[in-house]
Amino acid sequence: MTTPAKQNWSVKDSAALYGIENWGGGDFSVSSTGEVTISLPFPTGQVAVPLTDIIQAARERGYDLPLLLRVENLLDARISLINETFRKAIRTAEYRGSYNGVFPIKVNQQCAVIEEISQFGANYGHGLEAGSKAELLLCLANLNEDGLLICNGYKDQDYIDLGLWATKLGYRCFFVIESVAELPLIIERSQKLNIRPLIGLRIKVSAKVSGLWTETSGDRSSFGLSTAQLVATVDQLRDEKMTDCLQLLHCHLGSQIPDIKEIQSGVQEASRFYADLTAEGIPLRYLDLGGGLAVDYIGNQSKHSQSCNYNLSDYCQCLVTTIKETLALQQIDHPTIITESGRFTVAHTSILLFNILDVMRYEPISLPESCPKDIHPLVTEQYQLHHEISKIELVDVYTQAITRRDKIRNLFRSGTITVRERSLAENLFLAIAKAVIEKLDWQKEIPLSLTGVKQSLADIYYGNFSVFQSLPDTWAIGQAFPVLPIHRLNEFPERNASISDLTCDCDGKLDHFILSSGESSTLPLHPLKTSEDYILGVFLMGAYQETLGDLHNLFGDTNVISVRVNDDASFDIIKEQSGDTVSEVLSMLEYNPTSFFTGFRDKIELAVKQGKINVTERQQILAQFSERLNDQTYFNSTRRKHDH
Ligand SMILES: *Cc1c(COP(=O)(O)O)cnc(C)c1O
Numbered sequence: 001m002t003t004p005a006k007q008n009w010s011v012k013d014s015a016a017l018y019g020i021e022n023w024g025g026g027d028f029s030v031s032s033t034g035e036v037t038i039s040l041p042f043p044t045g046q047v048a049v050p051l052t053d054i055i056q057a058a059r060e061r062g063y064d065l066p067l068l069l070r071v072e073n074l075l076d077a078r079i080s081l082i083n084e085t086f087r088k089a090i091r092t093a094e095y096r097g098s099y100n101g102v103f104p105i106k107v108n109q110q111c112a113v114i115e116e117i118s119q120f121g122a123n124y125g126h127g128l129e130a131g132s133k134a135e136l137l138l139c140l141a142n143l144n145e146d147g148l149l150i151c152n153g154y155k156d157q158d159y160i161d162l163g164l165w166a167t168k169l170g171y172r173c174f175f176v177i178e179s180v181a182e183l184p185l186i187i188e189r190s191q192k193l194n195i196r197p198l199i200g201l202r203i204k205v206s207a208k209v210s211g212l213w214t215e216t217s218g219d220r221s222s223f224g225l226s227t228a229q230l231v232a233t234v235d236q237l238r239d240e241k242m243t244d245c246l247q248l249l250h251c252h253l254g255s256q257i258p259d260i261k262e263i264q265s266g267v268q269e270a271s272r273f274y275a276d277l278t279a280e281g282i283p284l285r286y287l288d289l290g291g292g293l294a295v296d297y298i299g300n301q302s303k304h305s306q307s308c309n310y311n312l313s314d315y316c317q318c319l320v321t322t323i324k325e326t327l328a329l330q331q332i333d334h335p336t337i338i339t340e341s342g343r344f345t346v347a348h349t350s351i352l353l354f355n356i357l358d359v360m361r362y363e364p365i366s367l368p369e370s371c372p373k374d375i376h377p378l379v380t381e382q383y384q385l386h387h388e389i390s391k392i393e394l395v396d397v398y399t400q401a402i403t404r405r406d407k408i409r410n411l412f413r414s415g416t417i418t419v420r421e422r423s424l425a426e427n428l429f430l431a432i433a434k435a436v437i438e439k440l441d442w443q444k445e446i447p448l449s450l451t452g453v454k455q456s457l458a459d460i461y462y463g464n465f466s467v468f469q470s471l472p473d474t475w476a477i478g479q480a481f482p483v484l485p486i487h488r489l490n491e492f493p494e495r496n497a498s499i500s501d502l503t504c505d506c507d508g509k510l511d512h513f514i515l516s517s518g519e520s521s522t523l524p525l526h527p528l529k530t531s532e533d534y535i536l537g538v539f540l541m542g543a544y545q546e547t548l549g550d551l552h553n554l555f556g557d558t559n560v561i562s563v564r565v566n567d568d569a570s571f572d573i574i575k576e577q578s579g580d581t582v583s584e585v586l587s588m589l590e591y592n593p594t595s596f597f598t599g600f601r602d603k604i605e606l607a608v609k610q611g612k613i614n615v616t617e618r619q620q621i622l623a624q625f626s627e628r629l630n631d632q633t634y635f636n637s638t639r640r641k642h643d644h
Contacts, residue, residue: 006492014489017524019516022299023482023540027074027348034490036537040073042567049565051486051537055353063559063576065535066354066465066634070112070542070562072574075349076120081312082293082341083124089316095324097334099316102127102150104291105135107342107543108350112562112575117345118142127172129340133159140166149173150250150288150340152202160186164195176200176250176288180229187240199237200248200288203230203273207265209257209292211305212477224251230273234282243282248338249274252290255343258303260310263292264318271326278332288338289319295347297480297540298514306480312344343543350542352558353486354465356534357635359497359527362457363434364427372424378408379421382428389435395447398436405429433457458522459497463536464635467501467508468552471538471545480512480519485526486537493524499536502635503553510538533637551588556580556633583629593629600625 011030015021020028020036029039035050051069058067079101086099103117105128117126127148130136136159139149149171151163166173175186175197183199190197204224225233237243253266267289278284293315294308303309310318319337327334371383382404389397408425411417417425433453440446440453465471473479483499498521501508513523528534549557562575583593604621607613613621 006494009490009492011489014484014493016516017493018482018484019299019514020482020484022516023296023514024299025348027077028539030489032490034488036484036486036489038071038074038565040077040565044567047565047567047569049569049571051351051353052535054561054563054571055535057571057573058559058561058576061573061576063561063578064637065533066352066470066558066579068470068546068558068560069351069353070349070560070575071351072116072349072562072564075113075116075346075542078345078348079117079121079124079126082316082339082344083126085312086316086320086337089313089320093317093320093324095320095334097336099337099339100125100127100148100286101345102129102148102288102338102340103345104129104131104340104342105138106131107291108346109135109138109547110560112560112577113346113349113542114138114142116562118144118147122147133162136162136166140171143171145170147171148338150176150200150248150338152176152178152250154178155182155185157185157189160189161193164190164193164197167198168193168195172198174198174200174248174286176202176248177225177233178202178223180225180233183233183236187242197245198247199242199245200250200286201225201230201233201246202250202252203227203270205251205253205266205269207253207262207269209254209259209262209266210303211254211256211258211294234277234280246282247284248286248288249277249284250288250290252340253292255291256294256305256308257292258294258305258308260308260314260318263310263315264322266292267319267322268326271323274323274335275327275330275332279330285335286338287323287335288340291340291342293339293341293344295343295540295543297482298519299482299516346542347540348542350545352465352470352538352541353535354463354538355637356461356528356536357464357502357637358462359495360460360462362430362459364431367427367431368424375424376408376411376417376421378404378411379417379425379428382408382425382432386428386432386435389432389439394436394439395449397432398450398453401429401432430457454496455498455521457496459495459525461497461499461525461536463499463501463510464637465501465558466503466549466552466555466634467510468503468505469549469555470558471510471541472548472550473544474510474512475507476548478512480514481541482514482539483510483523483536484539486535488526488534491526493526495525495527496522497525498522502555505552508552551585554582554585554633556582556585556588558634559632579632579634581630581632585633586629597626597629 011034015030029037031037031050035052037048037050039048082101122144128139128143129150130139131153163173163175177183186197202224204221204226237246251270257263274287296307298304298307300307301309371380408417412422436453467475498511511521513520557580559579560577561573563571564574565571586593604618608618
């Protein structure tokens with residue numbers, strides 16, 4: 001870990017260490033003074049804005065850390081990119097159809113995000129996908145009237161009526177039938193309202209995909225029609241003389257599919273369904289291939305579940321050519337290709353920024369010059385080992401030290417060793433482990449018995465955020481997001497650490513990091529300075545995190561701002577939203593903040609009566625209580641600075 005040497009450390013070394021180019025897709029870089037920047041191409045040239053400048057601007061407006069930052073340009077860029085890349089693939093393959101993307105609302109339902117996607121996406125006719133009645137309402141409020149609107153999920157009469165009205169208004173609103181029970185209701189309601197529906201059928205493809213979402217695909221997935229149900233549904237539509245309504249086939253293989261071969265099999269299978277139904281005379285026009293386009297969180301272009309062995313061009317080409325080739329067998333017209341790419345569209349746009357509040361180090365506190373007399377022989381032996389490290393094999397040193405440490409702990413429990421002896425022994429153990437780490441050559445293979453030594457001595461950095469609120473997937477499914485300091489990258493990061501959040505939950509931590517050298521349970525970080533905040537950023541976290549978050553330990557939403565970067569490297573704060581206050585969080589849990597306050601007031605008044613406090617103190621306590629109810633839920637570093 002010590003090459004290149006600490007003295008010659010440069011921002012390039014940091015960029016390489018944290019793998020910024022591998023996972024950043026060009027959206028982030030490092031300035032010569034060591035700050036992470038948002039990096040954007042403009043016709044007038046490349047522009048880079050340090051995240052620290054944005055944090056400064058947010059703070060001046062009263063939005064302190066933790067802060068969720070959205071960069072609108074990055075969202076726009078992804079929408080352009082996916083549309084342009086499909087266009088290119090279509091042109092190259094001489095495909096006689098077009099691409100029409102839709103954004104699946106569930107991936108990020110936040111107003112600022114949906115509004116931006118609807119507005120910017122209109123340039124490309126980019127549509128929306130709803131998975132519930134509430135999401136459909138959201139789509140209708142945002143999408144242009146001629147927009148493409150895909151309705152998935154279970155549909156009751158109200159959902160269907162809304163969709164039918166949308167069709168009447170001019171939206172291309174498709175009901176994707178997920179189960180056989182849905183069709184009779186759609187037929188009934190469309191006759192009742194006298195509006196002809198647009199219908200899609202969701203098929204179960206048997207091709208199974210790997211990754212974390214394998215259950216979405218295959219025979220046993222809970223969504224979609226089996227082949228027999230598909231045929232029966234088509235026949236039912238024919239009996240009702242409604243085959244003209246059936247214009248779309250849909251499948252969704254899963255999210256974050258790492259292997260392009262698996263995507264290809266799925267697309268091939270879906271195309272075969274499309275071809276045969278078309279050959280039967282169904283006037284299909286759209287083939288919707290759902291989500292699955294992966295984000296390379298790890299940045300190593302592999303089949304790892306958090307990476308992918310393809311890029312966007314590969315993906316577009318794969319879809320276009322596979323459909324074209326499969327349909328060529330029966331000379332079928334080429335459909336409009338739809339994808340519901342959610343993760344890919346929004347992951348890059350959001351960055352969670354938080355400050356470090358404190359550090360716990362696993363280091364010897366102090367060691368005596370010479371071994372004290374009259375102490376337990378085991379402690380003396382540990383002392384001697386510490387002095388003889390260079391004479392013994394490192395593996396032996398470490399095994400001896402651990403064995404002895406554990407014996408000493410046992411003897412402490414049984415009362416044979418005193419608290420002072422144990423304290424010395426623990427310090428000695430840490431000193432030995434530290435010496436072992438320093439002597440190991442980390443460029444070479446590390447003996448198995450020593451692989452844990454670095455981790456056992458790693459610092460814990462305490463961050464001002466909640467994993468459960470802001471990064472729920474790291475806890476729920478072991479998702480690793482790129483994490484790194486957003487400044488001081490011109491300094492050598494000499495510490496190794498895992499990160500703990502503000503909750504009192506041992507799961508509230510980050511201990512799975514992405515470095516260019518591979519995955520790691522510790523992250524290289526800089527020692528804290530007393531005079532300045534140390535700020536970390538969690539990147540690529542725009543997909544799925546925001547509404548899955550929960551109120552563990554009553555930590556609510558963080559502050560959020562959306563910025564737009566201009567071609568002269570200035571930026572505008574477009575939207576801002578204060579984090580939840582304590583009283584807002586309490587209201588979500590059905591507390592009534594007013595009666596909450598009154599309840600406390602009654603207790604305080606009683607304390608006055610009993611002579612525990614006087615009236616002046618009563619006023620102070622009540623004022624505090626009421627102010628704290630209106631504070632945000634996170635650690636208030638502004639107040640700490642002022643108080644000192
Ligand atoms: C969740 C979901 C998506 C989004 O998938 P991504 O992998 O995030 O692009 C698309 N379609 C359906 C039906 C979904 O359930």
